[in-house]
Each structure stands twice: as C-alpha cells, then as structure tokens.
Amino acid sequence: MTDSDVPGRIDETKGRLGARGGLQVTLSIDAMGGDRGPATIVAGIARSASKNPHLNFILHGPGDELDKLVRKRKILKDRVDIRDVPGVVRMDEKPSQAMRRADTSMRSAIDAVKDGEAQACVSCGNTGALMATSMIRLRKLDGINRPAIACLWPSRNPQGFNVMLDVGADIRADERDLLQYAMMGASYARNGLNLNVPRVGLLNVGTEEHKGRAELKAAQDLIANASGIGGYEFMGFIEGGDIPGDKVDVIVTDGFTGNVALKTGEGTAKLVGDFLKEAFKATPLSRIAALLALTSLKRLQKRIDPRRVNGGVFLGLRGTVVKSHGSADATGVSAAIKLAYELSASGFSERLAARVASAVASAQNDGTSQPK
C-alpha cells in the first residue's frame, strides 16, 4: 500500500506490519449482492491486490462464475480462495428472512470472520440483511445494545474526514444507544483518524439546550458525563451544517437521521459537481479554462469523490464488517477493501472491544449512568 486517504494512519499501519514482519491479512469478500455483479467485485479486489502485497481473499458466491472471473486476473493468482455458495441475498429481501438462509454468499462471508479464517468481511449487499446476519453470526459485544454503522465524511478538519454514526443500522436510538455511539465513534476516530481526544457532537435541530427530542436532551447529559472514560471531548448539540465542518470530529445521531443526512450530502455534492461540469461546457472560453484547470479540478474531484470514502463500518460486533455501497464500482470496492485492511492491520476491533469492556466495568464499579 503506497497511499492513504487518512493522514497519519499509514505510517502507524506500516510500523505495525513491519514489527509483524509483513503479516498477511485475509479478507472475506461477499462477491454477490452488489448492483453491478461479481465482475465488479473481482475487479475491485484485483485493484487492491495490485496495490497491497499483504492482502489475500476468501471469495464467496457461485464457484464456476467466480473461478472464471478470478482466472482472468493474473494478480489474483494464489491469493484467492473461492467458496462455492449458491444463494444470493436480494436487495429487496427482508433482513429477517435473509438472515435465516444458510446458503447465501453473505452468510458464508460473515462466517469466515466468525471462524477466524479472515480478519474482516466486506459486502456490497443489502444493508439490513448484512447487519441482521452479522448480529446473529458474530454476536454483539458485551455492553452494546444496538450496533451502528459509521461512515467517513469529507470535512474541513485537518484530518480531512469526520466520523458519523449511526448511518443506517437501526432507525431507532434511545439515549443509551446514543451514548454507546459516542463511545464507539470516538474509538473509531482515535484509531482510524489518529486523533487522541476526538471531539464528539450530538446532531439536533438547534444548538440551544431546550431544543430537540426528549432522548436527545437525556443523551446530552449521558454523553457529557462519560467523556472521561470514553476518551473524547463533548461539544454538545450540533446542526446539519456542522457535519462537514471543523467543530467536531464525530457526529452522533440515530440511524434514520444519519442515513438521510448521508444520502442528502452525497446527492448535493453530486449535484454541485454536475452543475460544475455543465458550467465548464457552457462557452468556448470556459472549455479552455477547464483544460488549464484540469489538474486542480481532478484534485477537487478526488477530494469530494464519495467512492474514496466508500465503506460503512459496523461497530459493536465481535468482528469487523465493512458495508460497501450497493452501486460501488471497482474503485469503490477497492476503497472498502482498503478500509477493511487498515482496520484489520491496526487491531481496531480488539481495541474497541477492550474500550467497551472497560466502560462496562467502570459503570458497574462507580455507578455512573452508562448502560451495562
């Protein structure tokens, strides 16, 4: 791996790898369920494999089809173990149904993490089904009520990204869930963005203390009180405009609001980008300008390209699962794989588990209002 989207992360990872003597990481990849089919998934892992010699893969899906796709890529020779699984979870399938089916590529991919064969799982499939299946196969960490999906969001902060959670694991969250999101989000920011004391904000419709829903007012007190044990600084209520801002590093919200905000932000960035392209095609002069500014515009595009931050991380489980966009292309799949690799190499899952366990122990000892 020669580059990193996350400043400060890469040296740490390299250092750890060096100490382990170039330890290999095996990722378990659900080849099915993405909107573009398994060929895109295989193209994505090939791209990652060419950049990172420490990566190996277990690939889950219809054996013959996957075998043909993998054989076409020389870089994947001897680095992919194919598991022949016939079933595919459809995008419109109910999570409660999907999680009961034993023959799916999704379940097989998760089980490889459960059985210790792989360090993390990556899937482009149905989010609800992936979370439901992860919960019954991997199980939740002790002390966690609702696992969450955390995403990275381009921001004005020096680290270039903010963490937001939950962005869609569950449409509900009470004050105790929000407290757990603050703890988990801070841990992710500390390990993933290399911030010693991440600043946490609670998303609301106004920054005044009397505003917002009842559970937000209750959560405000819980999160403020647990800042010491969570290793974060609590900045209070924030608004939607602060999500890409530099006021906080971690945005805590319920999965309904977080999902709407994530998709609204992506849609708006894409709209502005498309309007920009139109503007540069408007006149002959602007077309020349676009040529002159090509490098700068490409830098801008890279900075706001949602594919670069593709990958929602499931937090609160006994194992790492990365959810890639259903519509991800090979670049997007490769970004999700990179994220899964970085989290595996840094031992994030074990660190988060230890942090949650110590919070639970502390709550039992000193009677603070943290959930058990």
Place this chain on the structure above:
Amino acid sequence: MTDSDVPGRIDETKGRLGARGGLQVTLSIDAMGGDRGPATIVAGIARSASKNPHLNFILHGPGDELDKLVRKRKILKDRVDIRDVPGVVRMDEKPSQAMRRADTSMRSAIDAVKDGEAQACVSCGNTGALMATSMIRLRKLDGINRPAIACLWPSRNPQGFNVMLDVGADIRADERDLLQYAMMGASYARNGLNLNVPRVGLLNVGTEEHKGRAELKAAQDLIANASGIGGYEFMGFIEGGDIPGDKVDVIVTDGFTGNVALKTGEGTAKLVGDFLKEAFKATPLSRIAALLALTSLKRLQKRIDPRRVNGGVFLGLRGTVVKSHGSADATGVSAAIKLAYELSASGFSERLAARVASAVASAQNDGTSQPK
C-alpha cells in the same frame, strides 16, 4: 420586478398584476432578530424596493434606530411605515416565552398581517418563536393540525427547484400530519413552481415498502389515497439522494429530519464551493483558468447560492409568513421579500386555504381517512 428565480411564475404574476392595474403589495417586516441587525434588513428592503415598484413596507422595531436607517435610503422614501416597538425576541429565547410578550417587533410584524394591513410577514428571527407567535396570532387553517415550514431546494428538475417540508416547524409528525404536508406542499408547488400535477415523495431510509418507521408506512397509504383530491401524483418512498433530484417535485418529511437534511445540504454545497475556490488558487495555471471561466463559475455560484432560495414559507396558517435565515445578508433578505411578494401577488394563501377546506369537506362526505 424584472427577473425571477422561478421559471414560469413571473408571467403569471405579471398577468395578475396587470389585471389588477399594478396593485401595490404591502409587506410587514420584522426589523429585529436577525444575526446582522436592522441595518442589513433595511439594506435588503431597499434592494427589493429598487427592483419592484409595487412594494411597500411596514417596518417593526425601535423607531429612532429604524428611522435613521430608512432616511439614508432614498428609494425607501414614502414607502416605509415604521412601527416603534421596543422588544426584541432573542435567538435563544424559548418560543413559549417569546409568544407571550406583546411588545416585540416579531409579534407586531405578525399582527399587521392579522389586521389586514399587510399581505405577508417576513422575519429573520428565532424560528420557533416566529412559528409559535404566528400560530396564536394568525391561527391555523381549519383541518390543519401542525403547520409546516416549506423550503425551495435547487434540483435537477426543469423548474430548477424542489419543495421540501417540514424543515423545522415541529420535530414531530404523525401519518396525518405527513398527509397534510403532502397536500400543502403540492399546493405550494402548483402555485409557486407552476406545476399542474406535482410529484410527491415521502422521505425514508430506503425505497422498499417494508423499510422505515411505522408512521411512514401508515402515511404512505394515506398520501396515496388522497392523491386525487390533493391534485398530486404520489411516487412513494424516496431517499436523501432524491431531494435535489428529478424523481419528485415535493419532498414530505417530519421537521426534525427535514431540518437536518436542509442544513446538511447547505453545508455540503458550501464545502464543495470552498474546495473549488481553493482548487483554483492552487497553481498559477489554475488561477488563469479561473479568470477565463469567471462567467461560467459565477453562473454556477448563482445556481447553488443558498441566499437565492432564502425563505421558508409557513404553511397551514391564516396568513403568509416567510422565515428568512437568521444569518441572511441584504441579498438573502431581498430574496425572502421577493418570495413573500410573489406569494402575496398570486393569492397563494387563499388558494391553499380553499384546497384544505375542500379536502376537509371531502373527507367528511366520503369518509376517506383524511383528518377532519
């Protein structure tokens, strides 16, 4: 008025104005409560006055201060009636307290609409206080449970904008409220965006029918059933990415989600715009490119400038109230005034009242599941 942000609206307005022989419109303006103080408000009305000879104003706030500011603007001579009111509603004041105070510029501005002196009210003040005061002074339309704030959102649609509501009147909305939002939003889109049969979408975390909160599933049926009487086409569930898209014209959601989405979209657009500016300053070549592309970039900036669509309209009251951004500059204030003028000139408030009344009557006659 010589230009219009809303295609198709201006001719209709002109036509109506022509038939009325250049009827004057009087707007009631709360001079206080904006982040930038009364000088910015007066600068905004002066800008509007210079563009539109049919506009007159009643200005509410401390008499001496306002008198000095108005005297400096020749264009405002004989067009502004100042009401000396000492009290100002603070941004952090609780709505329940603010609405009880009789001496505020906000209440005085609303009362001028109530008393028929002005056709619409514009305020940059505390949103919650403005809504609470509007509700007790103007009262709700019969058949409306929760009034809503509707905003215009730049979109890929031919009309250039979509309508979203509620963006912050109330943090709660049950299925009947959401139905009323659909009816009111469709009426706004029909009158404000000149769409015969607006397409309405219900904001959710997924487009599959089983996803989302219970009230959203219930609202889906209610809104679908009322499409005939509401004069809209119901497109079902939509996601955050569809807000600036061309799939629907009207986005229905609760005021918590809508407010977060609005501010997230604004924040993201601003982030991309700032990154773009940085990109053009990166190299000497890109600086030359920026000069060449200046006209195109200005066109882009105008297209995504949130000040151009400044103004949330309160729907469901016996009178028109436009809420401008608290941080609006003179351009933003002027945009809110323009919106208030257009709604007044088109008789939108009366049309919406008639639509709601006929929906109530129909529900009583044929026993559909609409609220009484």
